[in-house]
Amino acid sequence: MLRKLVTVVQVATAGAFVVFIVMLFRTPAAVTLPDMPPSSAPDGQQSVPVEMAAAIYSGRCASCHGAAGEGVYAPSLAGSASTGRYPDPGEQVRIVLEGKGRMRAYGGEINPEQAEAVIAYVRSLPDP
Numbered sequence: 001m002l003r004k005l006v007t008v009v010q011v012a013t014a015g016a017f018v019v020f021i022v023m024l025f026r027t028p029a030a031v032t033l034p035d036m037p038p039s040s041a042p043d044g045q046q047s048v049p050v051e052m053a054a055a056i057y058s059g060r061c062a063s064c065h066g067a068a069g070e071g072v073y074a075p076s077l078a079g080s081a082s083t084g085r086y087p088d089p090g091e092q093v094r095i096v097l098e099g100k101g102r103m104r105a106y107g108g109e110i111n112p113e114q115a116e117a118v119i120a121y122v123r124s125l126p127d128p
């Protein structure tokens, strides 16, 4: 009986050790920024739904850029505040992924498609 228990403990310990070793080698690789790939969605279609873009915006951007993109601590992004300054949305997508000045890079948290969708979302908001 006791012998059986010892075996169980040994097996469990060995199992835990194997899991530990496997986890050791599974540390995620450093995040590298891919070159902006062309959107994988068919022409004129968003690969990331607008609801998701809105959720990303309110969760990660609104605290500085304002709930309606009106700008608080950071510049306004709503409508012509974006389109006027950045005729090419790709420039804004790059800022989101790589950062600019006091704006930190978000490329480690959101992927290029999501950044594109968030920028499309703020550009579609009514002017502040």
Ligand code: HEC
Residues within 6 Å of the ligand: 056, 057, 060, 061, 062, 063, 064, 065, 073, 074, 075, 077, 085, 092, 093, 095, 096, 100, 101, 102, 103, 104, 106, 118, 119
């Ligand atoms: C902690 C505050 C903060 C958060 C959160 C934040 N930003 Fe910014 N953002 C800034 C600041 C400050 C600037 C101005 C940077 C500069 O020009 O020095 C900026 C600039 C920008 C610009 C360029 C605007 C311009 O007119 O030059 C874009 C686009 C932008 N942010 C998008 C986003 C998006 C999208 C998110 C969410 C994923 C986000 N930001 C989250 C602070 C923030």
